[in-house]
Amino acid sequence: MSGSRAATGGRIDRTCPISFRFDGKTFHGYAGDTLASALLANGVSTLGRSFKYHRPRGLLAAGVDEPNALVTILRGDVREPNVPATQIEIFDGLTVESQNRFPSLDLDVGAVNQIAGKLLSAGFYYKTFMGPVAGPLTGTRFWMFCERFIRRAAGLGRAGTAADTARYEKMNAFCDVLVVGGGPAGLMAARAAAENGGRVILADLEPEFGGALKWSSETIDGEPARAFIDRSVSALEDAPNVRLLPRTAVWGYYDGNTLAALERVGDHKPDAPKGEPRHRHWVIRAGRVVLATGAFERPMVFPGNDRPGIMLADAAARYAVEYGALPGRKIVVFANNDGAYASAVALRQAGADIVAMIDVRRSVSDHARRLATRAGGELLLGHAVVDTTGGSSFAGAKVQPFDESAGTLFGAARTIPGDCLAVSGGWSPAIHLASQAGAQARWDDRLQAFLPPEPGSSWTGTGAFLGRFGTAEALADGIEAGGGSVDLPTVDDDAPDLAPAPVFEIRPAGGKGSKAFVDFQHDVTAEDVRLAHREGFVSVEHLKRYTTLGMATDQGRTSNVPGLAIMAGARGMAIPDVGTTRFRPPFSPVSIGALAAERFGDLKPHRLTPMHDWHLEEGATMQAAGLWHRPMIYGHPGETVEQAYVREAKAVRENVxxxxxxxxxxxxxxxxxxxxxxxxxxxxxxxxxxxxxxxxxxxxxxxxxxxxxxxxxxxxxxxxxxxxxxxxxxxxxxxxxxxxxxxxxxxxxxxxxxxxxxxxxxxxxxxxxxxxxxxxxxxxxxxxxxxxxxxxxxxxxxxxxxxxxxxxxxxxxxxxxxxxxxxxxxxxxxxxxxxxxxxxxxGLEALGTLRIEKGHVTGAEIDGRTTARDLHLGWMLSKKKPFVGSAMMDREGLVADDRLQLVGLIALDNRPLKGGAHLVAHADRALRDSIGHVTSVCFSPALGKYIALALVKGGKSRHGTRAFISDPIRRRYGAVEIVSHHFFDPDGSRMHG
Structure with a gap:
């Protein structure tokens, strides 16, 4: 693949050049570029390595469905791994590195895994490392020996250890209508709802509303699509009852029409303005939800389909039209539906040469033929790509005649050279949020796709989300979903038929050729799916877990339907009879910082005690306790937190x-x-x-x-x-x-x-x-x-x-x-x-120290998993009356002898203990056979030792014995003595004095 820039067009600003670094090298792009489009324009074909075989991988998609191009963003010492290059807007000073390779992307020693071939097929770790092995390393011993190497090799990006200095916010919002998706259908739904007088929120993943149509050459009602979309956005911006949320992913749909969203406020800026957060987490409660989330194009499964330079046809067109980044100069197109023909025309208009249009169907619509003529190049109907050529990137497609009805190849094969292969295997509506809301997907045989059910009372759908891919009917859906009426524009050109042929895999006779991949990130091949079938893992849930199909960061957006189709073929069943897995939140990755953020703005509840100002004047360090602000310590100059609370607690014990x-x-x-x-x-x-x-x-x-x-x-x-x-x-x-x-x-x-x-x-x-x-x-x-x-x-x-x-x-x-x-x-x-x-x-630290010394329990011990007897409060369970919980408290599992019970711990090495650390019975740094965990810790001024409360199996029977802290993440190991949880004044003489 040899990328380059188109002369004009797209969202990029050619007057605003930007420099950034990728794997230590400096590249240049323009304002408006994503990292993916900028690297593509610079001719970078390999952006990452696959999970298992470490195969070189390039761009496949252009949006959130990208499975290959995951990178790590570096901001000083802070590392953020596994970010799709398609979701990163470049800025001056952006520094990123590729992942899952050593020592470099071009020379990766992990690529030796490709030699292993079938030894690394689906489920290899279950069968290789967990089964009986001859010699001294037998059974689980062999697994324990191999585990350290497997864990070191597992994963993609490497997380950092530096503290994240970015700021995060949390917001609550209420609206009558939430529209998810800012394409044409979503814009029309939002306009209709706004003109009806409702409070409207419109959220979209992209930095600009309008979707790919905004940058296309299509016209709407006689004017360019961009002008029509700009007018719609302007009308919404001017409406006082509308809130627009660009760069916002609605990632979760919960009960009561409560939805969660992540707004990327500062990711595209080199330096955030003072007080501005990096991410803002939204909890939105909507009267009604309009899902205008569009659809994802699917790849085709054929040998050699994972080389860099092979990408989805719509993605190739988007890079050319939206960013002026040509994915290649000589492009081969391979499809089973009409949609790829429009993509080919867009690529041709951007300056690329369409070498050939290859279609598995023996006949196509007149509309597709007209588009093929406009795109140029050879039209090969009833043909299929059976393999690809090239080294680290695509160089040519091996093509052979194909009988669509029988699904077989015949005749002689020939190779068509090119530097990019654009593929289209049909479209899958993005029904993830509807699935989260409890909707059961239904199969549409014409579209060969899973669709949501008929809209319910709390949400409705529009556009491609419902499998309606034509522009005109998408706009009509948007109006209907919005519950109002606006003037309906008409699209000048008739839309292509996007119903694909039911062909997802091209399988050469005898299985010859390169590997055919279904899940690109996890290296799941078509043969892995058939192996799962032969070994009895035919349920979709078993298939997913045995092969890891659809468990990558793209959550199966490109692999789900092809994988199900292959399993259906192996079982001799229809795809809907095989079933599909349920989508679960989050729809897209959510930063932990945003989930843990404090609420912000007018909707942020502050609960302050009447003495709050006095605490601040006395130098108190405040701490959030639920919605309240409470003093943690009243620190003196130069004191650590521990020194302050020890001083305060000691004063209480000695005076008052x-x-x-x-x-x-x-x-x-x-x-x-x-x-x-x-x-x-x-x-x-x-x-x-x-x-x-x-x-x-x-x-x-x-x-x-x-x-x-x-x-x-x-x-x-x-x-x-x-x-x-x-x-x-x-x-x-x-x-x-x-x-x-x-x-x-x-x-x-x-x-x-x-x-x-x-x-x-x-x-x-x-x-x-x-x-x-x-x-x-x-x-x-x-x-x-x-x-x-x-x-x-x-x-x-x-x-x-x-x-x-x-x-x-x-x-x-x-x-x-x-x-x-x-x-x-x-x-x-x-x-x-x-x-x-x-x-x-x-403050709270001294208060906690005093209660730990006395052995009182709080939320750390009453954690939703403990009973009164576990906490030695069985004496409070009345036998004279029923009460809430009395009918269930004596269940067999709640009175078992091996339940975790409250105990005290004393650190025998007199070093600080950590809450959450596990306890093991033997001095072994490997965390296994945990007997309990630490709940609350402090340094006790009364005892002069580090102590803790803990929940331990058979707690009381272990008093006076030793156990060992095993906390590998925080590297804390050491012996502790298990004692009564009443460290101090067990007979209560002081409080009764």
Whole structure:
């Protein structure tokens, strides 16, 4: 392939040259180029190496369906691997490198795998490494020996270890109509919906709306397609009820018409403006969705079909028309449908020479013949490409007569020289989002493609998504989908018939010739599919996993239907009877940074406690806790996080500390049946709780697993104040409302969330009572007036307060609540009263340290997989009453002896432990036979050691024994002692003092 630039045309700006680097060499392109089009124009034919055989691979497609040209983007020390070159807009300073090769793309030692041939066929690793082997390396021992080499060779790109300094955002949006796809049909649907007065969002993958039609020579209603599309886009830009999202991939369709999208805000810029994110993640809730996602062209399967220089016909035309990048000067076209003829004309108009048009069909439409005449070159009907020639790139097509009805070759073969082969095996509508929404694909025999079902009440389709490839009918669909009416333009030229011949594979007699690839990235051949059939892996799901067909980064967009067709042929069945796999999100790759991003803008919820400004003034480092901002530490100059929290926790143990607990969930449970309701919700009894007392409670899910814990105070006979963990406040409220609305509507109970109405401070430490005695009026707080788990009402600086004596730290402790508007006033008064006792504020890190020392559980241990007994809370499971989860909590699997149970760990090497690290019984750095994992870690100032809570099989029976940390990713290994989770004051004498 010898690429070059067309003289004129396309989206590129020839007045704005750009330089970039690929594999250490400098190349030049223009503004508007993708990395793929720029390299193509520079004559670069090989852009990557395939996964298994390390075969040289060039461009196959021009969009998100590209399986071959995956590269790694380098931004300083940050590496981003496996990015399709077709999705990268070039800019000055762009630096990328090819993947899956060593030492270079041209000379790759991994190419030796091609010699292995059939030894590396489908499922070779199952049969070679897992089976019995003679000698000392038998069975799994042989696998363990080979595993390190296999894992080193596996994968494509190499991820980096440098921290990503880019910024990411998360947005929420609501609309009446979401249109996915900005081609002509999508534009018309968006215009119709906007003119109906609805709030409209239009999202498209590309940087410009209009699709390939915008850059073609077609006319619409007597004017160039580009002018028509520009008018449509301009009308949408001017509409106040329309939001346009270019460079945005809608990647997931979820319940309730909730869709997820990724906007690439800064990937095309050398330096992001201050404050601008790299990616923005959208969660869009739509009243109705219009899917205008188009279709993907399919390749043909024939020997030698993977050489660089062989690409899809539509992609070849797009590169020439949109970017002025000719994929070759002498182009051979091979097809089974009329669509490739229009592509050939476009290539001819861009300056390429069409050497031959090869079609497996013995007869074609008059329209196709007219286009063939315009394209020039030899027209060979009833012929097929049976192999290709060339070294590292395409040099010629070996052609032979073909009987379409019998699917057989006959006669003599000849070779047609060329530097590019453009192929078209038909079209597959991009039904991925509809499949995610629960739609079952249906087979269209005329189009030889899977189509979505008839549109439902929440979404509808338009254009090529429905298998309607003609421009005029696509536009009509767009109007209908939008629910409105606009003037319908007419396309001057009649559209080709894109229904392909049911021929996906050309198979020479005797199987002679080069390998015929179905999945280009994973090197799955047609013979691999037939091997799966011979070995019994005939289900589409088994076929996918045994051969890895469709498991590449393009998710089978080009390989799915050809692979199913070959399996159908082997089984003697029709393609729809073989079935198809379901598409799952994400439709296209999503950066982890975007998924983890904070919400941004007007829709970003900030929840700040009444003392938030004071925390900032005192130098607190803030930390997100759900939607709340809470102090992590109050660091002194030069202190590390560990030094700060150790200092704070030590002060609490020795004197007294104060912590902001305003974020705890607070729910008023009121009514004649409030006590009975709480008895059903909690595992323990609350209807017998005296007024003025509090009790620790545990909730289970209906399946018997632990859900949340907290304390509930009885303020009056029919009034209770429930507190929940910060993170679960909303979930608990929803849970309680569901139970009252659905399960027990007869109970007379009212629920009110008062989390934001009350500011809270917890005072803990040996001198905690002295601090309260110095500032509380209207009540005593001594042991007689305020015993453990007792509540009283009083005043602090004239402000009414509620005080409960309870402890999360294991120290003498109290929680003080007042109206949120008086939170700062009460906080300041408590601080002033605490000065004689050296009281310090402490943050979440110290709070976590104190609770780990005491052995209290939080969300790290109540993780949705643990039971009350796993957490040693079985004593809270009442035997006198039923409660939510009681019917399921004694299932066999939930009371098994080998369940993970809560224990404590002490690091015997006195080095920091890491949450999530696995525990093994023997000192072996290979992570196998895990007996549990670490949940929470800290340095304990009370013990002077690094400690942790963990969930371990048979936990209590292992007290006093050793285990070993195995954390290979973070390279942390070492011995630990398993002990009781009550590290500090196990008898509770300090908090009862």
């Amino acid at each position: 500390g104060i912590v902001d607990v305003s974020t705890l969930g607070k729910i008023m449970v009121q009514g004649p049946d409030a006590g009975a309701f709480l008895d059903r919700v909690y595992t323990n009894m609350f209807s017998t709780l005296p007024v003025g007392k509090a009790r620790y409670g545990l909730m289970l899910r209906e399946d018997g697993f632990a859900f949340d814990d907290g304390t509930t105070w009885r303020l009056a006979e029919t009034d209770f104040l429930m507190t929940t963990t910060t993170a679960n406040a909303g979930k608990v409220m929803q849970h309680l409302e569901y139970l009252l609305d659905v399960a027990w509507p007869d109970l007379k109970v009212i629920l009110t969330s008062v989390t934001d109405q009350w500011a809270g401070a917890a005072i803990a430490g040996p001198d905690a009572r002295k601090v309260l005695q110095a500032c509380v009026n209207g009540t005593d707080v001594d042991d007689a007036a305020l015993p453990f788990m007792g509540t009283v009402h009083g005043e602090i600086d004239g402000v009414p307060v509620m005080i409960c004596r309870l402890s999360f730290s294991g120290e003498l402790a109290y929680e003080v609540y007042c109206g949120a508007g008086h939170g700062q006033q009460v906080w300041d008064t408590l601080l002033e009263a605490g000065k004689p006792f050296a009281m310090v504020p402490y």
